[in-house]
Amino acid sequence: MSFFYLLEAFQTIFSDLSSLLFILMGVTAGIMVGCLPGLTATMGCALLIPFTFSLPPVQGLLMLMGIFTGGIYGGSISAILIRTPGTPAAAATLLDGHPLSMRGEAGKAIGIGTIASFVGGTIGALIMAFMAPQIAKFGLLFGPPEFFALAIFGLSMIISISGESLLKGAIAALIGLLITTIGFDPLSGVPRFTFNNENLLGGITFIPALIGMFGFAQVFRNIERMELVPQVKSKVGRLLPPFKEVRSLLPTMAKSGSMGAVTGSVPGLGCDIAAFIAYGEAKRTSKTPEKFGQGSLEGIAAPEAANNGATGGAMIPMLTLGVPGDAVTAVLLGALTIHGFQPGPLLFRDHLDVVYPIFAGMILCQLVLLIVGLSGARLFAKLINIDTRILTPVIFLLCIVGSYSMRFSFFDVGLALTIGVIAYFMGKAKFPVSPVLLALILGPMAEQNMRRSLMYSQDDLSIFVTRPISAAFLILAVIMVYSGYRRFKKIKEIEARMQTESQHQEG
Template identity: 70%
Template sequence: MDFGFLYHAFGTVMLNPMNFFFVFIGLTAGIMVGALPGLTATMGCALLIPFTFGLPPVQGLLMLLGIFCGGIYGGSISAILIRIPGTPSAAATLLDGYPLCQKGMGGKAIGMSTVASFMGGTTGALVMTFLSPQIARVGLRFGPPEFFALAIFGLGMIITISGRSLLKGIISCLFGLLITTIGFDPLSGVPRFTFGSRDLLGGVTFIPALIGLFGYAQVFRNIEKMQIVPAVKAKVENILPTLKEIRSVLKTIFKSALMGTFIGSIPGTGCDIAAFVAYGEAKRTSKHPEKFGTGILEGVAAPEAANNGATGGAMIPMLTLGVPGDAVTAVLLGALTLHGLQPGPLLFRDHLDVIYPIFAGMIMAQFILLIVGLSGAKFFAKTINIDRKILTPIIFFLCVVGSYAMRFSFFDVGVSMIIGIIAYFMEYYEYPASPILLALILGPMAEGNLRRSLIISRGDPLTFFKRPISATFIVMAIIIMITSYYRIKKAMEKEA
């Protein structure tokens, strides 16, 4: 690491107002894209790539980085206000964000999400700046058994996000896992549960499923309650969390941010897994786990710090190995290629003139995020006071557009509506939706790597315990599952 050069690069990037402008544009666009259900940071980046052709590579990349960070943050706004995660990574945020909003603290929840995103994002960006090559080497030690163990570790979080009944949470999770088995199976080369449909060959696509689970289900609930439940007129109070509030969640934020960065840095995992793991861990170690899910700031801070930390983390394998950390970085990788830069070990050696400005841009993006987020929070929070008779059709419309726009497919619109109807009835009978989502994220990772590991070990299941990293994750998963189960059970008994 050449500190003089690094310092110089930071200086040139940060002092050039044009760079500031491009990050700002990207970030604002990212927040909007992220907040709209169905439009994700991945899509925002993909759509913007052609516009970066005319720019020098560094400025084009800065704009895309802005979208990335803004998009991941923006998802939390709709999660908090209308209980629909704008991006998958905000799905953990709604667990406490929406209850907060119902208490009339929507503004404050957004404020907290902004501060947590800023701190998490900065942590991730700093780790990326100083430790990229080292962390990339750890990532390489993740083979199929490790990925399987990590997926199990993540699936263990259903205990903390299941709500009142663990059994119902597990049933939800299994339902999600079943959905992930639909489609062409790349391991055996045969289609499963497609019934000859070409559209189902690729399986149930993730974003339409997300829109169904949270978007349509919420629309149906709104319609149901429109006449009975009187609308609460929420006052948009102070957005800025007080110093006391920040101090009380500071430890959670940093722990979540570091966990998020690490999880993001493993190739193939992303911001969404990071958010769920951080939420689960915050709940498990909290002094008052029973309060999670009822609307507390900690429950917003943990996933938001983690998913923005993961943005920096996900950049690490992309820049050092040419392996995308998640879906967004896969698009960024394409963008770098189109600008004539091949990400990989050589980029890190020969193109520090691009790498360092990327670092600087990532850090700059966090500060702009803080400013834009806090100044916009009040405005966003006001949407909650829109009459439900007007808001609900708008959300419905966004759901249709969002599920269509992912890949211009009416089939997906149908899929997401069907899932929405199922999800509505499941929630009606108190089967939580979040475990389904967690299963959709982790199911393919768990299944594929379980089978891959067993192929490599020629059928020996002990392979998961013979390797230190995978053994550690599995043992940790078991310990965490047992302790959270008892802690939460105890806390709930005390409450009852």
């Protein structure tokens, strides 16, 4: 059944060559954004959403997904060449990528990385195309109490994206939740926290908030960093790896790709964690584990296949339930909403004409990635050498124009700049920004569904625990927070032990 729809979607995309062009543009732009350190896939999507406004929804989405795929892949190029991951997802790739590059085999490393990204990404996209409709079918059983519980479950994921301090992550999420209450209350029409400013009646709009948090704040950080870190230059060398080597790596790629897709589909885990998990697993099962960290080809194939596999996985909860898996999918969710589609189980019932082209597009993105990646790697590597004194002002300009273009409003530009300054200081005080973004999306979902449920149950709070699915999500949320906290404690303990040990050695 879904296979038939998928074929039809391919036909739709191929019938209009401009769709392919948008995928090509998206992937290329994504790789460019990804391989430049300081520009993440999240930022790329945020900056390029305004470019998709006037496109037909499907084409706009195809382009954004291209940026997502390309961005996650592009990060590996700079990880291999200059030991700086262009995106957090490529952090595991530099462990083996950079040693190879030191030996003058950077080209081979990038080549393997590209093929692994293609294999992993395709597996991830296929898993998405066949799993998502099933999950959406299950989601059709959900009523307001279930969606409330799901939103709480999604918010409990914050524990895994909080970075160094759980408390600060929680505070960031709570601030995000408070921000979502600005503007008209959708259920009663009462304006809240608008301070009689008509620009705030509709609430804090998504795009300026996004560009502020991930665009402006990053630009400020990059400008500050110019004082500290000199730019590193890059070299590539021979590109295509011999076929025999690729063939021996195929099992690793396939396994890591599917692991990545599964990891990515758990909200909150995302592409970077998927890459590290796959790297660890590949090392554990490898015949030559001692080579890991010294420039092992498996050590590149595994994380690269996994992080691109995770892109497909992360799309599953976002599309089927409206719960984004990580920051980039949160941005994509925002983009879907802007184009007039509300992600969730109903999307699969009412808009199959959008859903299946998304699946087909995701698969095509991988193919385009392979072609563009292999033919253009040299060019992209040169991008890393672009003068940051030229690049930064251009990105700054794009942030300003991007925040203006949503509502043609200078208020939004000011808002984005303000949020950018706040986010910059939050980063300095180690308050993570991603929880705010997650809260912006899940906040309205939690509030409205909670109040709808309580209207339905006539103020009886037990409605959330007596319905099985809702109770299950709430229990999962508690388990998630608890296990996240335990894991966090453990990491802290290990860190503390390592510190005392090194002090002993010095003493």
